[in-house]
Amino acid sequence: MEDASFPQGGQLGGVGPAGPTRLLVVEHPDVLVVAAPGETQDAVLAAAAAQELTARTVGSVGELTEHWREAGAVFIADEFAAEVAGRALPRRDGVYLAGSDEALLAAWSAPLGARVIGLPAGRAWLGVVLGGGGPGAVRTPVIAVIGGSGGAGASTLATTLACLSARRDRAAALVDVDPIGGGIDLLLGAEQAEGWRWPRLSGADGYVGDLRAYLPVVDGVSLVSMSRGPAIDLARDPLAAILGSLRRAHRLVVLDVGRTFAAAAGEALRLATRVLVVARGSVRSVAATRELIRARQLDTAEVVLRSGAVGAAEVADALESPVVAELPQDRRLAVAAERGLSPLRAGRRYRAACSRLLAHLEEAGDG
Ligand SMILES: Nc1ncnc2c1ncn2[C@@H]1O[C@H](COP(=O)(O)OP(=O)(O)OP(=O)(O)O)[C@@H](O)[C@H]1O
Ligand SMILES: [Mg+2]
Structure with missing residues (x-):
């Protein structure tokens, strides 16, 4: 990243916050890397260090074979791909083929059963795939909330x-x-709160350090919001990088996805550990929600129903998805939103329903 003031902590292409040296002799590493010294090795080690994962580099396929089963994730640099494939090692999960030679990546992905991370463009993905990598890995849930129909109550x-x-x-x-949702700043009355917003963050790439000191905080919640003015075209990599940072510093990250088909919205849904689709209990909203689930391929999404004429059982049936919460109608919400006041000003029933939902997310979540 060009801006030296951005809180990066560890630079990819250099070394992570802890430096690579302490990572070289770990017996049962979270991350095993077979790579010659150079960019691929540096990038993987920096991403591992950023997540406080243990890593071990090996310089030969013989050594890789020895530790093949015991590592949490295995990274194979493209120059080693053919040789590793030649060993026909047992299939295992968490194998990644990384490097900059596109032809090698394409040729060896399938034989190795490995997912491909092209460098340097895919640097942010190193952090993302390591997100659930080992005992020290970040497990903060990322909950995406999307409205099944306009104005359903997702934000x-x-x-x-x-x-x-x-x-x-x-x-x-x-x-x-x-980008076209009216902004959570307005919803929470945070327009005047000092701090960085998307236009300032959209250059993020790779490992981003702790952002808390830089973000507006309202009611104890760190906000990453749009700013007023022209909608920005939020790209996928900055979103992945910012989410990585937020996950390390928080116990919960919530994404207000919006109903656009922008690349970042698709990415947000992909990066989330859970997706909640908010549907209203009306025939039209349920029909729209069904289309959204289909179009977005949200097969594993859970439905939150805003009470209406159509009941939870019918909604679950129509959407072929579980209804995990039913939220009552509460007029105070619209009043609070208009004034930029916290939605916790809603009545007890709405708050209690949301609390139960939160408990469900924490308990059943992978977080
Ligand atoms: N349970 C509820 N009872 C009554 N009003 C509600 C409830 N939930 C949300 N609202 C109100 O409905 C309106 C739309 O809510 P919100 O902006 O959260 O929906 P959205 O799904 O994010 O909409 P958009 O499609 O514009 O993104 C707001 O005025 C909000 O205060
Ligand atoms: Mg919204």
Whole structure:
């Protein structure tokens, strides 16, 4: 990244915060890398160090074979791909083929059963794939909230979940991924709050350090919001990089995805550990939600129903997805939103329903 003031902590292509030397002799590493000294090795080690994962580099395929089973994830530099494939090692999960030679990456991905990370463009993905990599890995849940139909209450729910979590001293971040959604700043009355917003963050790449000191904080929630003015074209890599940083510093990250088909929205849904689709209990909203689930391929999404004429059982049936919460209608929400006040000002029933949902997400989550 060009801006030296950006909190990077560890630069990819250099070394991570802990430096690579302490990572070389680990017996059962989270990350095993077969690579010659150089960019690929540096990038993987820096990403591992950034996540406080242990890593071990080996310089030969013989050594790789010895440690093949015991590592949490294995990275094979493209120059070693043919030789590793030649050993016909037992299949295992968590194998990645990384490097800059596109022809090698394409040729050896399938024989190795490996996912491909092209460098340097895919640097942010190193952090992403290591997100669930080992005992020290970051397990903060990332909950994407998307409206099944316009105005269903997705932004309100996303904000409420983040505020409830923060109120319980479980640090939360709320990320606006909807360039045309009106902005979570307005919803939370944060327009005047000092701090960086997407236009300032959209150059993020690779490993990003702790952002908390730089972001606006409202009701204890760190906000990554759009700014007023022309909608920005949020790209995928900055989103992955910012999410990586937020996950390390918070106990919950909530994404207000919005209903656009922008690349970042698709990416947000992909990077989330859970997806909640908010549907209203009306025939038209359920029909729209069904289309959204199909178009977005949200087969594993969970449905949150905003109460209406159509009941939870019918909605679950129509959407072929579980209804994990039913939120009552609450007029105070619209009033609070208009005034930029916290949605926790809603009535007890709405708050209680959201609290139960949050407990469900924490308990059943992979976080
Ligand atoms: N449970 C509820 N009861 C009553 N009003 C609600 C409820 N949830 C949200 N609202 C109100 O409905 C309106 C739309 O809510 P919100 O902006 O959260 O929806 P959205 O799904 O994010 O919409 P968009 O499609 O514009 O992104 C707001 O005025 C909000 O205060
Ligand atoms: Mg919205």
